[in-house]
Amino acid sequence: MLLVLDRSDSLPLYRQLSQQLKGLIENGTLAPGTKLPTVRRLAEDHGLTRLTVQSAFAELQDQGWIQSTVGRGTFVSAQSSGPPPSRLEVPGSLAELLQATDRPARFQLAQAAPSEEFYPRQEWKACLQAALNQDGSLNYGTIQGDENLRSQISRILLDRGLQVPPEQILITHGAQQGMDITVRALSKPNQPVLLETPCYPGALELLHTLSRPCLEVPVEQMVKAVEEQCRRHRPTLLYTVPTFQNPTGLLASPAQRAALLALAERYDFYILEDDVWGFYNYTPSLPPPLKAEDRHGRVIYVSSFSKTLMPALRLGFVVASEELLQSLSQKKHASDLVCSLLLQRGLAEYLKRGNFGPHLSRIVPIYKQRRDAFHQALLEHAPECSFHLPPGGLSHWLKLPAGVDESALFSEACHQGLVCARGAAFYPMPRAQGYLRLSFGGHKPAELEKAAALLGQLLRAARQRPRLRGNPLV
């Protein structure tokens, strides 16, 4: 078998191997049913460790390209009939975003995060001091999390229209950990998960790492798409951001919410509701979270203080029925024991002092102003794009005009100092689809106006360039 592996390549060897084998299967060199060499043989022939070959095989098997039978060997899979669940192909979109955020740039619109200038540093200093001055333990604490903190969270959730006792709350390292333990508790490897698309890249990365294929449900026709997928498959879990969806900013209507809950009951699946944006509300009234209408314990609600206070806390929480919370706690505990009691007690103090509501009342109008300014500027400078006024959150989702290549425009924008997120980062099979996400939280209105003007220039230049077919993702 002809394989070319390059140790100086930044791509790990196992990934190089799996990609080449995939290529050989795709182009027919390795026909369905072909027996592959043993791990040992491949390793010896190519000077690889067995682990490298095993990792490549595991990836190919997870993705359905090959199958192993004990005692017989490993074979190229037969062609599957009908459209299979999407396999997640290129992980690392989230990492890419995170790296983009660290890039010094004139306009930093890559990360949907609040602006550092509004992080409550001073209040935090006082609260952490108080936490360190208290007699209370700085030991591990309980698995479920600090009781005072859970009581405070229960209280602030009332402002989101959600009434839950502290017993149904589990403290986690951000919403991401809440998602991780929920997916692990309510689905198994190779079991498909319903996923709205376009989608928060952290959910994509998580499902990829946990070997969960995904059943895509376009967020704009979610209810219909979920029902169709449920007729063909038996998913146990749906991931969704019903309130100010990331990246589209969409807000599910009360009717859509009710329909999703009914589908969960009819088709026997759970809903992982990600509500990290719920407090970033620019509308006069807001439907409560799905969890508030959850009569059958089917909703696992996750949220975090990364967006409302600051990412450096890494504190979030899960709300679920006490029965589910038990198995979620076990996953959490086996993963990393507990969350820092120091930070938990600092946060409990912060919330107890009543700082949270006033902080939101101070910052949300600022971001609303930024949203409005950016929206006006986009209408003026990029009228050829389609987009709507996001009713909450920190991002605009722009559909580029036909003929403008997403990848090329994204590269050029980054090059010119306008760092943003490309549409491909929000899909399980990354492919340029003609979108950009522009997050406006980090800049003042005047700067956002300049950013929109620069985007307009780039768009006009792009439309004058001939479009290259098959331009690779950058």
Add this chain to the structure above:
Amino acid sequence: MLLVLDRSDSLPLYRQLSQQLKGLIENGTLAPGTKLPTVRRLAEDHGLTRLTVQSAFAELQDQGWIQSTVGRGTFVSAQSSGPPPSRLEVPGSLAELLQATDRPARFQLAQAAPSEEFYPRQEWKACLQAALNQDGSLNYGTIQGDENLRSQISRILLDRGLQVPPEQILITHGAQQGMDITVRALSKPNQPVLLETPCYPGALELLHTLSRPCLEVPVEQMVKAVEEQCRRHRPTLLYTVPTFQNPTGLLASPAQRAALLALAERYDFYILEDDVWGFYNYTPSLPPPLKAEDRHGRVIYVSSFSKTLMPALRLGFVVASEELLQSLSQKKHASDLVCSLLLQRGLAEYLKRGNFGPHLSRIVPIYKQRRDAFHQALLEHAPECSFHLPPGGLSHWLKLPAGVDESALFSEACHQGLVCARGAAFYPMPRAQGYLRLSFGGHKPAELEKAAALLGQLLRAARQRPRLRGNPLV
């Protein structure tokens, strides 16, 4: 099928179901090859959700009791030939320990943790203030962790005889998360992992949650046992605490360390080296960690500041080759993105100020004194037990005299205000084996003397009581 499920029982329903099915298989009611009812049927017949039945089936399948074949159904497994890898049976020993620690008691010897009175609260207040005063970001930060913190860790590891560049360090939520991502990156579900026994309960809980069966290697004959297991199985990973093993306190000799590294190379497995106790050294000289002699990138070294500073930080780290670190970082990132940059910067500041060495120089002699006092007191009051002077760490591991029931003594000790850890908590298949772990970190010498005296009384009382056969674990 006759099943009795009790919703008021604290045991989750799925666990009740799986235990009863296991019982029916063990007593022959369900013979090998018997087809089980479908999930749907079992759920309907017993008024359970399908998830409950699925969870029970998943557990039984993970443990090898039943097998599923697509399109045919679920069957009781045939008797396996030869000794299979141990399946982890009762999780939650770690949770039990954690709960025991929260129990108010005269003598709190359950948790192998330092004493709160020596936590560096004042220094921490100053360092966190400095971190909040600095201009630096309180955003997410990079996946691998704060660069200054990694540099500082690289520096303090020199004192452990380990020279590694910051590029080979990944910041994690304690050593536990380092273990979690390592097991997930280097083994797959149902793939057995080599595990020293008796063993840190957090490793047991982790392997259980990740569905990794374990190949036990008794820590006292580790090298021989590892080789025997490798001849019969093909493990990819060994978990070990070579320096001040938990719970035994054993210190692997340089020859044993070299032998383990050679075996890893010969049988192609990785070594997960847990070094959380390395700095608690009471001996004049100490062999360096396995990682220091790791010429082939086979060792993944994990440690934490929970024992040396305070558990409430939840900061630890992994040291691994840059190639491995890439896949470990991906697992970490998908799990919970990053660690709190606030705590990371506080810790970097703490280490940079040179606080760590003096802190250790202050506390280690105190614990050495406690160890010596407790050892003397045990020699005096519990001479019928076997134990050795632990060369490091915070625990004595007592073998009870023949005729004394571990479970009964443990219960009685807790009842009398001497809270400790029972031997069963340190084995994958919890069974009373006649051991107690007594952690002396939290009490002054005079109190430890009283604790030992109480233990002596309890031992004498236990030997006068007739021993009940089959006394259940408490």
